[in-house]
Amino acid sequence: MSTAVKDRKPLGLKIALWAFVSIWFVCAAFPFLWTLWGSFKVELDFFSIADWTNAIFGRNTADTYGRPFTGAGYDGAFVQEGFFGNAINTMIVCVCVVTISLTIGTLGGYALSRSGQGYVFWLLITALMFRALPQVALVSGYLPVFFDWNVWGYLPTAIIVLVAINQPFTLWMLHSFFESIPKDLDEAAKVDGCTQFQAFRHVIIPVMWPGVITTGLFSFLLAYNDFIVTSLILNEGNRTMVPQIAAFLGTTYTEGNVMFAVAAVVSATVPLFILVMFFQRQIVSGLTAGAVKG
Amino acid sequence: MSGVTLNNVIKRYGETQVIHGVDLQIEDGEFCVFVGPSGCGKSTLLRMVSGLEETTGGQIHIGDRDVTTEDPARRGVAMVFQTYALYPHMTVQENMGFGLKMNGYPKAEIDAKVAEATRILKLEEYLKRKPAALSGGQRQRVSIGRAIVRGPEVFLFDEPLSNLDAELRVEMRVEIARLHKEIGATMIYVTHDQVEAMTLADKIVVLRKGVIEQVGAPMDLYNDPDNKFVAGFIGSPAMNFLKGTVAKGGKVDVPGLQTSIKLPVTLPSEGTAVEVGLRPEHLVVDRNGSTHRVELSESLGGVSYNYLVSDSGEKIIVEERGVDRSAEGDVVGLKIDPESARLFNADTEMRIR
Numbered sequence A: 001m002s003t004a005v006k007d008r009k010p011l012g013l014k015i016a017l018w019a020f021v022s023i024w025f026v027c028a029a030f031p032f033l034w035t036l037w038g039s040f041k042v043e044l045d046f047f048s049i050a051d052w053t054n055a056i057f058g059r060n061t062a063d064t065y066g067r068p069f070t071g072a073g074y075d076g077a078f079v080q081e082g083f084f085g086n087a088i089n090t091m092i093v094c095v096c097v098v099t100i101s102l103t104i105g106t107l108g109g110y111a112l113s114r115s116g117q118g119y120v121f122w123l124l125i126t127a128l129m130f131r132a133l134p135q136v137a138l139v140s141g142y143l144p145v146f147f148d149w150n151v152w153g154y155l156p157t158a159i160i161v162l163v164a165i166n167q168p169f170t171l172w173m174l175h176s177f178f179e180s181i182p183k184d185l186d187e188a189a190k191v192d193g194c195t196q197f198q199a200f201r202h203v204i205i206p207v208m209w210p211g212v213i214t215t216g217l218f219s220f221l222l223a224y225n226d227f228i229v230t231s232l233i234l235n236e237g238n239r240t241m242v243p244q245i246a247a248f249l250g251t252t253y254t255e256g257n258v259m260f261a262v263a264a265v266v267s268a269t270v271p272l273f274i275l276v277m278f279f280q281r282q283i284v285s286g287l288t289a290g291a292v293k294g
Numbered sequence B: 001m002s003g004v005t006l007n008n009v010i011k012r013y014g015e016t017q018v019i020h021g022v023d024l025q026i027e028d029g030e031f032c033v034f035v036g037p038s039g040c041g042k043s044t045l046l047r048m049v050s051g052l053e054e055t056t057g058g059q060i061h062i063g064d065r066d067v068t069t070e071d072p073a074r075r076g077v078a079m080v081f082q083t084y085a086l087y088p089h090m091t092v093q094e095n096m097g098f099g100l101k102m103n104g105y106p107k108a109e110i111d112a113k114v115a116e117a118t119r120i121l122k123l124e125e126y127l128k129r130k131p132a133a134l135s136g137g138q139r140q141r142v143s144i145g146r147a148i149v150r151g152p153e154v155f156l157f158d159e160p161l162s163n164l165d166a167e168l169r170v171e172m173r174v175e176i177a178r179l180h181k182e183i184g185a186t187m188i189y190v191t192h193d194q195v196e197a198m199t200l201a202d203k204i205v206v207l208r209k210g211v212i213e214q215v216g217a218p219m220d221l222y223n224d225p226d227n228k229f230v231a232g233f234i235g236s237p238a239m240n241f242l243k244g245t246v247a248k249g250g251k252v253d254v255p256g257l258q259t260s261i262k263l264p265v266t267l268p269s270e271g272t273a274v275e276v277g278l279r280p281e282h283l284v285v286d287r288n289g290s291t292h293r294v295e296l297s298e299s300l301g302g303v304s305y306n307y308l309v310s311d312s313g314e315k316i317i318v319e320e321r322g323v324d325r326s327a328e329g330d331v332v333g334l335k336i337d338p339e340s341a342r343l344f345n346a347d348t349e350m351r352i353r
């Protein structure tokens, strides 16, 4: 049936569609592919001023290492600079942020969606307002206190701040997922002998699963990609990947190694691809929230 | 097994009161149907019995137990929802067994009870399916099965059939009647549907604006309504009401019929405004008369409903059967059997007996 409908489209439209999709795909994928390719070259090639095709064919790389490809960037980042430690820090931060914000978010979102009180709306609006503030405004407010209390520089501090910044969003999102689940389900469970919490645990959460996964993924991405909070709060020894990549790039005062940064960027991007591929079905069904009909 | 007793039950949402002191006695094993116009508080009252809605005032007893403040889980009730409210992530079997599982029954016992309910409702084929893979009628059967499995003292139904198509509705109605015979538990059933109410009920409770208008067996309500509201609500098409005045000699003048009728009731004083209630099936078209014009005629096959207009502009619905029926535009008269007419006070709307 659906193929029959597709086949009826005029040829011109089909060509236009394909052209559009191809162009979009190239535009979207090109930076990644370019960086991936370039990460196996030396800086002189990748950032060649003389001839941009050097970045593709790797002439200088071949001069230095005898082959047009080299793992020097990765070697430098991981072996020399210990980027692996940064990756582990990122994992710790992400897992903690996702766990904490999902725990608070599901419980809170459920409670808000089932309370029926007038203040729920204002609570959510307030939460949204905090989310709308520039993060740097919040973090700079925290900083003096953290110095005072001597907690600056550690992972748990960054985790708490990220959870705080992230929570309004998770709460908001999970709340709307819970709203879409008919209250009849809770009530049926309660008549069936559940307490409110058992109804939540045995009936609502299993139905909510796609929503929880989607929200968890967004929290994960926020924690994973965060630069402002982690770069301002973590000290050099506790850096996560993103601030470390920034450090590789160097500043006006410190010398960096751009190829380390490029290799690190590629290493940091790959897990995201894998993650999204892995969860794509849940994400789609979570984003179309109507999927959780009784 | 046990009955349900409501004592001066009240429900308020903040300032607005929606149930105004309801007293009701439902006997053990009785099938009780709540009817009434939309928004009259049928669902609210049912949910108060289930414990899903808090009771603001009064007491609710199930059997000898006062359950007014009890949790739904501990009242010994099971509820069937209009939207079925099946757990989408569980199979039919798990759905039906969930209540027992939550109450810590051993698996063998759960399986036995689910098998029994499955047999009663003929659901064997679907045990392993998820609700999404069932039709509306099958889903509603599962949700009834879920109620049966728990062996509750009281079954509560909130318009369980209103999401089904007409044919399935009839089928399920018969099924519920059979179920009541087989299980014999107390059942409370909310519906909009006249036919469901009349056929299923041992006792009908007519509600209006949170107040009970009348309680009684279906035919008692039909034949002997306490007031104009009940008379108009029970029966389809509804009873005709014609304006009248009490006249001399124990008669009532009815301009809509261009006649006076003598009714076997104790009439109020002369000149009192009354309303005469006449059911469509109690009126007979008189081809020789010329008091009414047939404005519209609906033929449903075995029966026709004729919409008559009198000279005074009042509308009357008349039922006609048989081969020879009147057509639109005919001018006819009406024959009335005074025994079948019901008289109501025009101001208080109370029945005059």
Ligand SMILES: Nc1ncnc2c1ncn2[C@@H]1O[C@H](COP(=O)(O)OP(=O)(O)OP(=O)(O)O)[C@@H](O)[C@H]1O
Residues within 6 Å of the ligand: B013, B016, B018, B036, B037, B038, B039, B040, B041, B042, B043, B044, B045, B192
């Ligand atoms: N949360 C609430 N706050 C205020 N009023 C409410 C609330 N819930 C219900 N009501 C009111 O209570 C009254 C009874 O509602 P209920 O749902 O019991 O009606 P019903 O008889 O079941 O109607 P229907 O036949 O349409 O289902 C309605 O007038 C409704 O407006």
Ligand SMILES: [Mg+2]
Residues within 6 Å of the ligand: B042, B043, B044
């Ligand atoms: Mg209702």
